[in-house]
Amino acid sequence: MVAADIDRAWLDSWTADDDFIAPLRPQFLVALEERIGAVAGNLDAVLVASPLPGTPEIALTRADDSAHSRVARAHGYRADVRDWTSADGVVVLGRGVAGRWETGLEEHRNGNWR
Numbered sequence: 001m002v003a004a005d006i007d008r009a010w011l012d013s014w015t016a017d018d019d020f021i022a023p024l025r026p027q028f029l030v031a032l033e034e035r036i037g038a039v040a041g042n043l044d045a046v047l048v049a050s051p052l053p054g055t056p057e058i059a060l061t062r063a064d065d066s067a068h069s070r071v072a073r074a075h076g077y078r079a080d081v082r083d084w085t086s087a088d089g090v091v092v093l094g095r096g097v098a099g100r101w102e103t104g105l106e107e108h109r110n111g112n113w114r
Contacts, residue, residue, distance in 0.1 A: 001105070004036055020070060020104070060084035060091060070106050078102060 002011060002023050014031065015022040022028055029040045063085045071083045071092055078094030085091075089107040096102040 002032075004032065006032070006035060010035070020073060020106075058086050058088055060086050063090075066090065068106075070104055074104060 014028050032038075033040055061084060063083050064081075066083050066085060068083070068085070068090050070090055071081070074081045074083070074092045074094050078096050079099075081092065081094040083090060083092045087108070089105060092104040094102060
């Protein structure tokens with residue numbers, strides 16, 4: 001996920017389909033730094049929130065046998081991989097470095113995975 005006020009066409013020029021590493025490569029980070037006038041720091045994020053009341057707006061279906069490329073990649077780097085799908089994307093959860101829980105997600109929008 002790239003969370004920055006940047007033009008979508010510019011971002012797309014740096015990222016190819018199914019290339020999940022592109023936004024983490026030094027070349028991209030340097031270009032992004034220059035584009036937004038910032039300096040890259042740590043790439044990890046810890047996001048915490050209380051559950052929202054009611055039924056989630058997106059119905060997720062447990063799909064531990066998904067052939068999605070993000071799920072396949074997770075199996076190569078993580079243990080205890082679990083995944084869920086919806087019409088809008090895929091969510092992957094697994095144990096990474098030192099057994100910590102890590103998550104990945106990908107959105108399906110306008111016929112493309114992002």
